[in-house]
Structures are given as structure tokens and as C-alpha cells.
Amino acid sequence: MATPGSIRVYNTMTNQKEVLQPLRPGKLGIYVCGPTVYSYVHIGNARSFTSFDTVVRYLRYRGFEVTYVRNYTDVDDKIINAAKEQGEPAQELAARFVREFEADARAMHLLVPDHSPKVTETIPEILALVQKLVANGVAYEAQGDVYFEVGKWPGYAKLSKRNLEDMQASERATTGEQKRAPLDFALWKAAKPGEPSWDSPWGKGRPGWHIECSAMASKFLGETFDLHGGGLDLIFPHHENEIAQSEAGFKKTFCNVWMHGGFLDLDGAKMSKSLGNVVRLRDALTQIDAEALRYFFLSTHYRSPLAFTDKSLADAESRMEYFYETLRKVDARTSNQDFGAGPLHGDPSKWVTDFEACVDDDFNFAGALGILSGLFATMNELMDKPPVKDKPMIGRTLKALRAVVGKISLVLGLFEDEPGAWLLRRRDRQVKARGIDQAKVEALLNDRRAAREKKDFAASDQIRDALKAMGIESMDTPQGTTWKVLG
Template sequence: MTIRLFDTLANEKVTLEPLAPGKVGLYACGPTVYDLAHLGHARCYVAWDVVVRHLRFRGFEVEYVRNFTDVDDKIIRRAAERGLDPLELSRHFADEFETDMKALGNVTPDAQPRVSENVPEILRLVQKLVESGHAYPAQGDVYFAVRSFAGYGKLSKRKLEDLKAGARVEPGEHKKDPLDFALWKAAKPGEIWWDSPWGKGRPGWHIECSAMSARCLGETFDIHAGGKDLVFPHHENEIAQSEAASGKPFAKYWMHNGFVTLDDEKMSKSLGNVANVRTLTEAYEPQALRLFLLSTHYRGPINFSESALQDAEKRVAYLYETLAKAEQRIALAAVSEEGEVLEEERLRALVPAIAEAMDDDFNSAEAIGRLSPYLAWLNELCERPPAGAKKEVVRRTVLRLRHGLAAALSILGIGTEHPQRFLESFRARLAARRHIDAARVEALIRERADARKAKDFSRADALRAELSAMGVEIMDGPDGTAWRVPA
């Protein structure tokens, strides 16, 4: 088993060879917490979550670090607008962020360092860069001298000469060269500050990731991940700072995810077309949102649309209905995993099929595609078991399939909830969306049952039509009539 991943630095798919065999350190650039998480955050952190899940599934011991940037210009500005302490504001949105991540089914990172709790580390790093001549103080600020680092541009494949055209100096900055960037910013009156050898101030934007990744994972670590928009300048600057300070390679591999677009345009705050995660998870089933995000390869762009999310909801309903059917079947009578099953080879192929799709640059779309025939098979076994097969053999096959699916689905983080409970809450969500009153539905179903018992089928059909008009589908079964709200 080898894992292949697309490395931005090498600009091609490479084989993952961790620094220490069997162990992977992964640092994902976290959010700047001054507002609710948007769909772009959801896309990105679901992608890295699946990377972590899959590496763990493959037996790697993963140390997953995702920071919070909780000190920054935008936080300071937003806090000032609201008359709040900046750290109070960022703590609030960090909590909200964690709520959203949980709703999306993401695992909690092993460490979530914050800038405000790592200022001493940051200062040590800045100091080191000043002492080694890679950085210089200027009127309370400290800047990194880009031209002092030979490898600058190697990640984003840019030449210094090309960059010069776009570089600029903001009023109030004291750069010697327009390409230089701030490591430390002098505090303006009223701003949050920490003491430093250069006076009161706070960290610049890029330095925190260098300091905190080194602290959590070491000066050299395996994978650094983030959105494509961070390649330049953020990640380019991190490399410059970190490698200039340590003299060692920084991250071995760089992974970047594609953007979320809305109406085929990049979703971004400056365009004002942002969809926040909270609004979406309130309106739609979060598992469907996750399935939608994973149905496209993480490096490509993904366009958000209502219809795509509705398709995902349908598929999620099918998935959980299938799993619930299997659980019911299994619950009928105890059966052990050991013994005769139907189509042993096919059963054995399930987990490898999914895992191998994921080995190839975490191709979740391919993996989801490979799941389909197994779900159809499971439905078939539960509803129409092969005529000649022994009940125990069918049941054992269902059990093995269910366990195989559980393992495969755990890599994706989909279908991992308790099926029956999930379906109940999903139905409640759909019923609420369509203003369906469950008590009334059940009353109509009882009335229809009486009509059917009396063989008054025209009355029964009229009641079905009434339910159908409400948006309710009913299913007659041996144990009575069940109802659902189609997604």
C-alpha cells in the first residue's frame, strides 16, 4: 500500500514517505476567527479531515494540528466596531467554528494552538530572524527581508521580478523593499499589544503558523495543508521565515484544496457572496453537505447549488435507509461473522476498493462511486434474498456487508451515525421544512388502515392522495404503514 498525493511544491503527484516511518505530522492553516465559518472553510476542513481519517485507517499515527488565528487586523477592527475585547470576539467565533466542525462530522484535531497563547514562541522566532540578518526592525515593526532568502517563490513558482510589479507599501509601513512583509507590527493606540524588544506590538499574519507548527510538530514536518489562496503569499512566506530561521526544510509536502464557487464565481468576503456553514446546516442535513463536499475531488473547484445539495440529501437518505434495513435484518437473530456467506470474494473486495481509491490522492469522489453497487446489493439481500439461500447465510452476509460498509464509510465520515436515529431526525427536519404535521399524518394513516381493513380501497386511495399532496410518502409493509418525507 502506498499513498500518493499531489504536492504543490513538487507540482506533481508523489508517494507519501513520512519523515518517521508510520507517523505523519499534518498542519492545516486554521481560520481567522472574526466571523462565522463559511462554505470555503467547510470544504477545506472536511478535505483535511478525510486525509487524516484515511491515513489513520491505513495505520499511520497522525498528529493533526489546526490553528486559530485569533489576533489579526480584521479581528481588531471587528471588535472595535462592536466594542468588544478582540480576544473575547475571537474566542466566541472559535467556539462557533468548533460547533460547525462537529456538525460536519470532522474529528477534533490533536492540537488547536492560538496566536494569543504563543506570543513568546513567535517572539523567539522573530528574534532569531533579526539576529541572523533575515529580518530588520523599523520603527517598532519588524520585517522579513525577502531577498535574504534564496528559495523565495519556490512554492508558488514565482520569480521575484514578477512579484515586484504587484508589491506595494501601505501607508505607515517601513519596508526597505516592497516585497518584504511584517513579522511584528507596532501597536497603534488602543490596539491589543504584547511587550517585545521592539516595543509594544503584535504578530504579523504569517509568523504564527511558522511558530506554532514548529512548536507542535517540529521545525520539519510532513504535510502542510490549506486553501489554494494561501499558496501566495501566506505559505510562501511561511517557508521563507521557517527555513531562514532553522536552516532546515519546513514542510515536506504541501496540499492545497480548490475553491468553492457560488454561481461559478469564487466565494469571498470581498465579493459579498458568502454562504456560512451555520445557515446551511440549519437548512440542510449536515451529512448531505459533507457528501456534497466529498463528491468532488478536493483539488478541483466545487460549485455550490441548491440542486446539488438536494441530490446529496437524496443520496444520504438512501444510504441511511439502506443501513437501517441492514440493522433490522441483523437484529432478527444473532449470527456470528464466522461461517458460510454469499459471494465471499465480493465481500472481501469492498473495503480495499474504497481504501485504494483514497490511496490515490484521496479521491473521495471515486470512493463514493465504488460504494454504490454494494448498497444496491445490501438492499437486494434485505428485500429479496436469493431463493435457495439459507436464512443464516443471508443474515451473515448482511452482517459482513454492514461491517465492511462501516469501515469504508468511517474513512469518509459519512453514514457513521446511528441509522434509525438519523432517519428520525432527518424526517423531522424535512417535515418541518414542508410544514408537515406528524400527528395529522399519523391520524390519516390510521384512518386509511381502517378503510383498507374494510376493503374500501377508493377511500384508502383518497387518503393516500391527500398525504401525497402534503408531501408525505407512505409505505405499506407487513408491520403496518410507515411514512417518509422524500428529500
């Protein structure tokens, strides 16, 4: 269990880091805005979901009992439009992309949330909240639509800190002619023919965009909860509206801490579906290992922009190769071995302490990866250039450090594979991607082995050059020759 008050989180509401104070001791509720399921998620979405995934993992690691909710918005204009375009019923299209999202999430090693509510399964709660808002005098009905009346809610824009007059001056939205004021937003929309709809006190209709999160969050986490996450672009209007609806409806603070993740940039601009500069997660995962992608995401603080380039991706994967290669060697030397009891070289727990100190400070995983580097370098040093002669001590220390890696890997969602399997899978993918003839590689390696046994180094080196020309690096070790695809 974390020392009370040891974790600090940047809160968008107050624009500063705050000590995390759970509403209920030892427990935390977190709501993360999930996907609107009208197409495949892109890697910018994936970055955001990965950020909050590691946040939840860390809070649990720190001993909190976390209730993690991430929704699916499965009724929405974009879904209806996509369904029309593709000639597929809206609910079928939405259900299909829920399944696709789940597959992507599994591929990225994302935790399965405790609750993954869908809008279509939350209609009674949504209707109840809308009715409450009408009853409280902050919402009004107009020709089957129901709108939230921003002017009736003094706290509006407290998250985004906008000035209502300035916003009205630049208000471009002209939809919803029934609105009394441009900033008013729809809680409930009258159904048009052919659209998904539900019965309501205002006739057939469907929820507006923002109301579902208020309803789903309160349904599973209560009317006040601890943490709410999403991308920076959701601050306004989505989260602003969530707050207005919830607080005007329930008459209490909606959420204590608002966390927002930075964007993934491609060619200097935010990756977004509307700009069209998107890389689908599943396409990226044919090029890069999922854990390497996670590592790439974690290498920059979650609130900072992260530039997506082929080079940074390749760097991330080579780094993962280094980590896994190290783990493979450590495992080979320590598994099923008893080094007896006795002192260790150095203090392995120091790595844990440093890691926690880093991540406690607003989930600074980027800083924590620096600590991880030191930990891996130490294991390599112990194996290759041990600073002590005591072999059992080295073995015990390696085992202890390996255990630390295991602990940390649960938080990062990295090193979840068996090292040998990971390395082989990566190599297979590279071989396939580059069209390398693996049988030919094996044959050449056999020839080279024979040449080396005869001490015919000229022939051996010649074969190595031939392999290099094919993009293959051969590596001689005391256990024999291995090979890898050149980066």
C-alpha cells in the same frame, strides 16, 4: 498498516503526485491552517476543513500515528477591526468566535485536532523565531516593525513559482512605508493605541499575519514535518511566507508535502467573505443534514472546484436517505441474530480493497463514493432479490457487509448515527421546514389503514392523494405503512 509507499499525495511544491514518505516510520505530522476568528465560518471554509478531516481520518485508518494540528489565528487586523466595529474587546471577540467555531466543527463531525494552538498562546515562540530571523540577517527592524527581507532569501516563491520581478511590477500593497522593498512582509507590527500587544525587543507590538503558523507548526510538529494543508488561496502569500520564515529561521526544510483544497463556488465565483457571496455553515446546517453536507463535499475531489447549488445539496441528502434506509433494513434483519458459521456470498473484503485503492490515490473520496454505491446496492440486492436461497448465508453476508460500512464510515465521517434516528430526525426537520401538520398526517394514515383493512382501495387511494397534496408519500410495507416527506 498501509503497505509502505502505497499512498500518493499531490504536492503543490512539486506540482505532482508523490509517494507519501513519513519522516519517521509510521508517524505523520500534519498542520492545517485554521480559522481567523473574527466571524462565523462559511461553507467554503467548512469544505476545506472537512477535506483535511477526512485526510487525517484516512491516514489513521491506514495505521499511521498522526499528530494533527489546526490553529486559531486570534490576533489579526481583521479581528481588531471587527472588535472596533462591534465595540467589543478584540480578545473577547476572538474567544467568542473560537467557541462558535468549535460548535460548528462539532456539528460537522470534525475530529478534534491533537493540538489547536492560538497565536496568543504562542507569543514566546513567535518572538524567538523573529529574533532568529533578525540574527540570520533576513529580517530587519524599522520603527518598531520587523520585516522579512524577501530579497535576502533566494528560495522565495518556490511554492507559488512566481517571478519576483513580475510581482514587483504589479505590487499594489503600499502599506508599511517602513519596508525596504514592496514584497517584504511584516513579522512583527508595532502596536497602535488600544490594540492587543506584547512586549518585545522592538517595543510593544503584535505578530504579523504569517509568522504564527511557522511558530505553531514547529512548536508541535518540529522544524520539519510531513504535511501542510490549506485552501488554494493560501499558497500566496501565506504559505510562501511561512516557508520563507521557517526555512530562513531554522535552516531546514519546513514541510515535505503541501496540500491545497479547491474552492467552493457560488454562482460561478469563489465563495469568499470579501465578495460577500457567503453562506454561513450554521445557516446551511438548518437546511441540510451535516452528514449530507459532508457527503456533498466528498463527492468532488478535494482539489477541484465544487459548485454549491440547492439541487446538489438536495441530491446529497436524498442519497444519504438511501444509505440510511438501507442500513436500517440491514440492521433490522441482522442485529442480535446468529446466522452460524459458514461461507459468504461473494467476498466482502473486496469492497475494502477497492475503497483503499481509490483513496490511496491522492485521497480520491469522490471515486470511493462510487464504490460505496456498489456496496449498498449489493446489500439491497441480498435483501430484496437475493441471488442465493441460503438464508443463513445471506444473513452472514449482510453482517459482513455492514461491518465494511462501519469501517468505511469511520473514514468518511458518515453513517455515524443510528439509522432510524437519522431518518426520523431528517423527517422532523422537513416537516418543520415545510410547516406540515404532523397530527393531520397521522390521522389520515390511520383512516387509510382502516380503509385498506376493509379492502376499500378507492378510499385508501384517495387518502394517499390527499397526503401527496400535503407533500407526504405513504409507503406500504409488510411491517405496516410508513411515510416520508416528498423531495
